[in-house]
Each structure stands twice: as structure tokens, then as C-alpha cells.
Amino acid sequence: MNFHVLTLFPEMIEGGLNASITGRAMEKELVNVNAVNIRDYAMNKHKRVDDYPYGGGAGMVMQAEPIYLAYEDLMRKINTKNPRVVYLTPQGQTFHQNMAQDFAKENDIILLCGHYEGVDERVLEMIVTDYVSIGDYVLTGGELPAMVMIDAISRLVPGVLHNDTSAEFESFQEDLLEYPQYTRPEVFMDKKVPDVLLSGHHANIEAWRKEQSVLRTKERRPDLYERYIHQKIT
Numbered sequence: 066m067n068f069h070v071l072t073l074f075p076e077m078i079e080g081g082l083n084a085s086i087t088g089r090a091m092e093k094e095l096v097n098v099n100a101v102n103i104r105d106y107a108m109n110k111h112k113r114v115d116d117y118p119y120g121g122g123a124g125m126v127m128q129a130e131p132i133y134l135a136y137e138d139l140m141r142k143i144n145t146k147n148p149r150v151v152y153l154t155p156q157g158q159t160f161h162q163n164m165a166q167d168f169a170k171e172n173d174i175i176l177l178c179g180h181y182e183g184v185d186e187r188v189l190e191m192i193v194t195d196y197v198s199i200g201d202y203v204l205t206g207g208e209l210p211a212m213v214m215i216d217a218i219s220r221l222v223p224g225v226l227h228n229d230t231s232a233e234f235e236s237f238q239e240d241l242l243e244y245p246q247y248t249r250p251e252v253f254m255d256k257k258v259p260d261v262l263l264s265g266h267h268a269n270i271e272a273w274r275k276e277q278s279v280l281r282t283k284e285r286r287p288d289l290y291e292r293y294i295h296q297k298i299t
């Protein structure tokens with residue numbers, strides 16, 4: 066699976082993903098992250114990629130041309146004919162686990178990171194297929210959101226997690242949060258691991274975990290719990 070990130074700060078993308086599980090996935094070539102520097106496609110002497118907004122207002126806007134040229138060059142190099150092109154923006158659909166699962170089916174995904182006040186609308190209209198936000202707050206750039214997406218999608222690629230079942234029973238499956246987890250020691254500062262987890266009785270453990278998932282979801286995410294209940298009824 067190939068992620069192509071159009072960015073003004075390739076070093077952020079490269080530095081942010083080459084550790085831990087995503088780093089190992091790249092080493093094993095299960096996932097490939099290709100950070101493309103938009104500035105390399107600036108056609109002026111000073112490598113300028115932004116300008117003042119028409120109509121006035123604060124800040125600068127990323128220009129259409131270098132982004133379009135970077136995209137065009139990338140399209141010449143990749144095999145996928147109509148790859149999904151994601152613009153990371155607070156104005157997009159909020160990213161969630163089902164979306165990650167959907168994106169994990171692709172071979173190539175292009176992620177466009179904005180900066181400053183954003184990107185000239187015309188190039189967005191020309192190349193973008195998906196507008197994605199990572200939440201209702203405004204960040205300085207699209208690099209962190211792109212890394213969030215890459216991390217969440219990569220771990221769903223077969224072979225990336227050591228144990229493929231660890232992505233199977235996780236939060237948001239069936240609209241539930243995951244049950245609480247414990248590891249050694251059995252007693253930590255007088256707090257004991259629940260007995261059932263030490264019983265070796267798999268059916269009881271499963272039942273306890275399901276119950277905990279439901280309770281936790283009801284308490285922490287009533288919106289998800291409503292969906293879970295609704296699904297069970299229908």
C-alpha cells in the first residue's frame with residue numbers, strides 16, 4: 066500500500082512515521098510512504114508557493130500551480146489510474162474507523178496537506194476526491210492529520226500488526242469501545258486483576274469482556290451506545 070503525501074514539510078512526514086509499528090511496516094515494505102515536496106514544483110526563482118488571498122483578509126493561501134504540477138508528476142509515476150486524492154481540511158468529513166477500513170482497500174492514496182490559510186480552491190476542485198478532517202479544531206497544517214490517517218490505515222494492512230487478530234476486536238467494532246486490559250503483575254498497589262481473567266475459562270472471559278465493553282461504551286460514549294442498541298434491535 067502506497068501513501069503519497071503532497072506537503073511543504075516532507076521531513077515531518079518522514080520523521081513522524083519511521084518509528085515503531087509504522088516504521089517496521091515501511092521496512093518490511095508492506096507500506097510505503099512517499100513524501101513529495103510541493104516546493105520542488107514552484108516555477109519561480111524564490112521557490113514561493115503561497116500568495117495573498119484575493120478579496121483581502123489575513124494570512125496566505127497556497128497557490129494552485131505547484132500543487133497541480135506535483136500531482137501531475139506523481140500521476141505519471143504511479144500505476145493506479147484514478148487514485149483517491151484526500152485533502153486534509155477541518156471542513157472535511159470527520160475521519161473514523163470505518164473510513165480507515167475503506168481506505169485500507171486502496172493501493173495508492175494521495176494526501177494533500179494544506180498550510181497557512183489553506184489552498185486555492187481551483188486546484189482542489191480539479192484533483193480532490195475526498196475531504197477529510199481529523200476533528201473539529203484548526204491545526205497549523207495537514208501533516209499531522211495525514212500522519213493520523215496513515216497510522217490508522219496502515220495498521221489494517223495485513224501483516225502490519227504482529228498478531229492479525231489484534232485489529233479484529235478493537236474499539237469501534239460493532240459500535241463498542243474495547244474492554245479494559247491488564248498485564249503483569251497480578252496485584253499493583255493493592256489493585257488486583259479481575260479474577261475472571263485469571264480463570265482460564267474462555268467463555269466466561271469473553272462474556273466478561275463483552276459486558277465491560279457495553280458498560281464502558283454506555284458511560285463514555287453514549288452516542289456510540291445508542292447506535293449499538295439500535296443495531297441490536299434492527
Ligand code: SAM
Pocket residue numbers: 152153154155156177178179180181182183184197198199200201202203204205206207208210
Ligand atoms: N482557513 C482554514 C479554515 O478555516 O478552514 C484552515 C486552514 S489551517 C490553519 C491550515 C491547514 O491545516 C489546512 O489547509 C489543512 O490542510 C490543515 N488542517 C487544519 N486543521 C485540520 C483538521 N482538523 N483536520 C484536517 N486538516 C486540518
